[in-house]
Amino acid sequence: MTGAILFANPANEGTFWFPPQASTGAEAVDFAYNFIYWVSVVSFVVVVSLMCFFALRYRRRARGELPPERTASHNTVLEVGWSIPVALTGGILFYLGAVSFLDSRSPPSDAYEISVKAMKWAWSFTYPNGHTSPNLHAPSGRPVRLVMSSDDILHSLYIPAFRLKQDVVPGRYTEVWFEATEPGEYQIFCTEYCGTKHSEMLAKAVIQTPEAFTRWLDEASNILDRLPPDEAGKQIFSARGCVACHSVDGRAGVGPSLLGIFGKTQKFVDGTTTVADENYIRSSILNPASQVVEGFNPVMPSFQGSLKDKEIDAIIAYIKTLK
Amino acid sequence: MTATTMPMDTSEPTYLTQARGALSWLLTLDHKRIGIMYLVVTSASLFLGGVFALLVRTELLTPGETIMTHDTYNRMFTLHGAVMVFLFIIPAIPAAIGNFVLPLMLGVKDVAFPRLNLASFYVWVLGALVLVASMYMSAIDTGWTFYAPYSTSKAVGSATSVGTSAMGAFILGFSSIFTAINFIATINKMRPLGMSWFKMPLFLWALYATAIIQVLATPVLAITLLLLAIERAFGLGIFNPALGGDPVLFQHFFWFYSHPAVYIMILPAMGIISEVVSVFSRKHIFGYKFIALSSLAIAFLGFLVWGHHMFVSGQSPLMSIIFSALTFTVSVPSAIKVFNWLATMYKGSIWLATPMIYALAFIFLFAIGGLTGMFLGTLNVDVHLHDTYFVVAHFHYVMVGGTLMALLSGLYYWWPKFFGRMYSEAGARVGAVLVFIGFNGTFFPQFILGSRGMPRRYYAYLPQYQGLHMLSTVGAFILGIGLATAFGVLVYAAFRGRRAPANPWGANTIEWQTASPPPSYNFHDQPEAGDPYDFEGWVYDAGTDGYVKKPAVVA
Ligand SMILES: [Cu+2]
Numbered sequence: 019m020t021g022a023i024l025f026a027n028p029a030n031e032g033t034f035w036f037p038p039q040a041s042t043g044a045e046a047v048d049f050a051y052n053f054i055y056w057v058s059v060v061s062f063v064v065v066v067s068l069m070c071f072f073a074l075r076y077r078r079r080a081r082g083e084l085p086p087e088r089t090a091s092h093n094t095v096l097e098v099g100w101s102i103p104v105a106l107t108g109g110i111l112f113y114l115g116a117v118s119f120l121d122s123r124s125p126p127s128d129a130y131e132i133s134v135k136a137m138k139w140a141w142s143f144t145y146p147n148g149h150t151s152p153n154l155h156a157p158s159g160r161p162v163r164l165v166m167s168s169d170d171i172l173h174s175l176y177i178p179a180f181r182l183k184q185d186v187v188p189g190r191y192t193e194v195w196f197e198a199t200e201p202g203e204y205q206i207f208c209t210e211y212c213g214t215k216h217s218e219m220l221a222k223a224v225i226q227t228p229e230a231f232t233r234w235l236d237e238a239s240n241i242l243d244r245l246p247p248d249e250a251g252k253q254i255f256s257a258r259g260c261v262a263c264h265s266v267d268g269r270a271g272v273g274p275s276l277l278g279i280f281g282k283t284q285k286f287v288d289g290t291t292t293v294a295d296e297n298y299i300r301s302s303i304l305n306p307a308s309q310v311v312e313g314f315n316p317v318m319p320s321f322q323g324s325l326k327d328k329e330i331d332a333i334i335a336y337i338k339t340l341k
Numbered sequence: 342m343t344a345t346t347m348p349m350d351t352s353e354p355t356y357l358t359q360a361r362g363a364l365s366w367l368l369t370l371d372h373k374r375i376g377i378m379y380l381v382v383t384s385a386s387l388f389l390g391g392v393f394a395l396l397v398r399t400e401l402l403t404p405g406e407t408i409m410t411h412d413t414y415n416r417m418f419t420l421h422g423a424v425m426v427f428l429f430i431i432p433a434i435p436a437a438i439g440n441f442v443l444p445l446m447l448g449v450k451d452v453a454f455p456r457l458n459l460a461s462f463y464v465w466v467l468g469a470l471v472l473v474a475s476m477y478m479s480a481i482d483t484g485w486t487f488y489a490p491y492s493t494s495k496a497v498g499s500a501t502s503v504g505t506s507a508m509g510a511f512i513l514g515f516s517s518i519f520t521a522i523n524f525i526a527t528i529n530k531m532r533p534l535g536m537s538w539f540k541m542p543l544f545l546w547a548l549y550a551t552a553i554i555q556v557l558a559t560p561v562l563a564i565t566l567l568l569l570a571i572e573r574a575f576g577l578g579i580f581n582p583a584l585g586g587d588p589v590l591f592q593h594f595f596w597f598y599s600h601p602a603v604y605i606m607i608l609p610a611m612g613i614i615s616e617v618v619s620v621f622s623r624k625h626i627f628g629y630k631f632i633a634l635s636s637l638a639i640a641f642l643g644f645l646v647w648g649h650h651m652f653v654s655g656q657s658p659l660m661s662i663i664f665s666a667l668t669f670t671v672s673v674p675s676a677i678k679v680f681n682w683l684a685t686m687y688k689g690s691i692w693l694a695t696p697m698i699y700a701l702a703f704i705f706l707f708a709i710g711g712l713t714g715m716f717l718g719t720l721n722v723d724v725h726l727h728d729t730y731f732v733v734a735h736f737h738y739v740m741v742g743g744t745l746m747a748l749l750s751g752l753y754y755w756w757p758k759f760f761g762r763m764y765s766e767a768g769a770r771v772g773a774v775l776v777f778i779g780f781n782g783t784f785f786p787q788f789i790l791g792s793r794g795m796p797r798r799y800y801a802y803l804p805q806y807q808g809l810h811m812l813s814t815v816g817a818f819i820l821g822i823g824l825a826t827a828f829g830v831l832v833y834a835a836f837r838g839r840r841a842p843a844n845p846w847g848a849n850t851i852e853w854q855t856a857s858p859p860p861s862y863n864f865h866d867q868p869e870a871g872d873p874y875d876f877e878g879w880v881y882d883a884g885t886d887g888y889v890k891k892p893a894v895v896a
């Protein structure tokens with residue numbers, strides 16, 4: 019494999035150092051980055067060349083050799099003097115960083131608001147009309163404010179193309195905003211370590227033109243009306259992050275696979291059993307800790323209040339089809 | 342002057358031959374033996390942490406599963422971090438080299454409290470065993486930062502797991518405080534005649550500043566861990582929001598200790614570099630007072646910047662701004678040191694023996710570590726880089742490129758004093774070159790990964806990052822081979838090396854005025870201290886391949 023392949027960033031993934039630049043705030047970040055980069059390169063080259071030059075030029079030739087002449091062992095003017103550019107650079111960087119940081123933390127008042135929920139190990143994004151999706155859909159050219167909360171532990175929303183990151187903290191709301199410049203699909207990562215599947219807590223930011231976004235939202239919002247219940251259930255199942263813990267192919271993950279569970283007798287950690295009917299599935303979703311399936315930990319969050327009855331009906335219809 | 346020029350008197354027992362048998366080591370009160378014991382256990386920790394690191398790097402060779410599962414990976418990087426930080430980097434230089442060298446540099450027989458010194462060693466061993474055993478047995482996978490509420494939620498491991506590991510760190514903290522108190526008392530009370538504060542070797546200034554941080558910061562770690570334990574034991578809401586606590590508070594507590602801890606790790610390293618650069622340039626250290634005071638300045642400022650780990654944690658933007666401003670103040674004393682080292686080399690007589698090679702590697706790598714710190718101190722850039730591989734690369738450049746290089750520099754420098762034997766210069770250079778190449782190969786690609794958005798602590802990653810990850814893994818193995826070579830050369834030298842003269846480098850700090858290795862009581866007579874960086878009193882003696890005091894001119 020050649021060096022070029024190892025080092026190059028695929029063309030659609032940005033430049034050598036950066037991911038693509040797709041928000042209004044990204045430019046200021048890259049500007050500051052590049053500024054520091056060149057300050058660093060110059061400082062580094064100066065320090066290391068002096069070091070190498072001295073090491074070669076003043077190399078000791080015989081073991082007993084002393085320096086040819088005595089040079090000063092201190093010089094206050096010089097020593098105070100060379101701290102000044104360091105302090106000045108620090109001042110400039112602080113200013114550059116703080117201005118654009120404050121900007122990124124002060125959403126414009128007319129921003130479109132999307133609420134973000136993080137849970138082990140999925141994201142869900144809820145729009146003003148109540149619709150929820152597993153990927154972040156947003157219009158381009160319009161400020162979008164994200165109001166974020168977590169159901170369990172710390173997570174962090176990171177969209178490299180927007181140079182945006184904010185921890186999501188249980189027990190409080192955190193907020194951040196962006197204005198996307200280019201329609202496209204951008205990667206979302208979780209960057210606060212959150213256990214087993216931290217590295218799979220991924221999503222996409224799907225940026226569309228405002229018209230396309232509105233169309234998408236209208237269509238996506240009424241799947242319960244548009245689709246038969248089991249198909250709608252399938253979509254909700256993935257949209258609400260159930261897939262992060264439950265497979266539908268028989269392989270156990272963090273939670274049991276839901277393949278063929280409907281109608282089967284389930285055993286619980288406290289030794290009791292129940293036949294998995296509609297009521298059982300409903301209570302598993304709303305009150306998961308009440309009956310914990312044998313061999314698993316009680317880590318499933320409750321969906322009480324966040325899934326509507328009709329959505330639960332659809333999920334049940336979907337689970338029935340898993341045979 | 343008998344002590345100073347005494348040739349190797351084979352009839353006189355050294356601290357190594359004074360008493361024999363395991364018990365004479367295990368129960369010793371001799372600071373030199375305790376230093377060697379610390380060296381053994383911290384090197385073992387480095388080896389253990391290194392094995393975890395190689396396992397982690399091997400797993401990251403491919404985007405999906407390579408050799409282990411998610412959960413195993415998460416445990417491996419947690420073990421790697423905890424072992425390296427708590428058991429290796431924090432204690433290595435002060436407890437191992439510091440213990441051996443500090444009393445010798447002061448020309449005294451031992452530290453102020455020899456029994457406390459031995460106690461701190463055993464407390465350390467106990468803490469290390471508790472930490473590693475509990476982390477292993479209860480499968481801790483929280484990362485070495487133990488962030489709440491993941492670390493306090495009951496679903497992790499068994500009900501007490503994080504509690505016992507925290508207990509391990511808690512015990513280690515006591516060991517650290519004991520050693521620090523001992524060093525402070527020794528330096529305050531036992532400096533020899535003629536050694537005023539500003540005649541002290543810079544390594545002692547560094548150890549002194551470090552000890553102050555240890556005494557002031559470590560209790561905060563203890564309090565944090567205690568609160569964590571109380572929360573788990575009694576369900577009292579402190580950090581866990583489910584109980585009404587605040588997880589961001591945990592981060593404040595944690596970094597209030599752990600940021601100063603970064604300086605516990607790097608200050609002693611800088612002290613070593615100041616000694617080595619001056620001795621191997623055979624020139625008075627440039628700007629002595631600025632270097633000495635910059636150690637204190639760093640120790641002080643180090644307490645005011647912890648919030649720069651938390652720019653995106655949810656702390657208020659105003660706080661982030663204040664912390665960013667304070668962070669840049671640390672760059673001044675750090676830069677001062679680098680400039681002073683360069684100025685020391687200017688018009689010196691530079692001898693590129695292995696300690697100096699590591700010192701130059703230190704300056705090279707620490708410059709990168711420090712400069713990349715500016716990216717992270719700058720608020721908006723940090724938002725992009727926080728918790729990515731850029732941060733991983735940055736702190737490895739500081740911790741490994743800084744502390745580990747300085748440790749190796751110091752070990753090669755004082756090895757003749759430790760064991761009375763010289764190492765093989767050729768073998769040592771091969772090791773140094775491998776370490777340097779391997780280190781840069783491992784960590785430089787990580788800067789690029791991080792800039793491109795690769796988050797840290799990821800078991801699986803997107804395919805576009807694979808090339809750089811592979812490079813990094815190859816580098817890690819070269820680094821591993823380099824370190825094995827470097828340590829192999831030292832161990833071989835300790836047993837088989839050529840006999841070392843009392844002062845192989847022509848240094849003027851007091852430890853070089855006694856035999857190599859020193860007798861148990863260190864010095865025949867209380868030596869007098871002069872300017873530690875005035876080398877003109879020593880001349881090269883081809884017979885012993887060392888330096889001897891210039892015969893006094895009789896008027
Ligand atoms: Cu997460």
Ligand SMILES: [Cu+2]
Nearest residue numbers: 208210212216
């Ligand atoms: Cu995560």
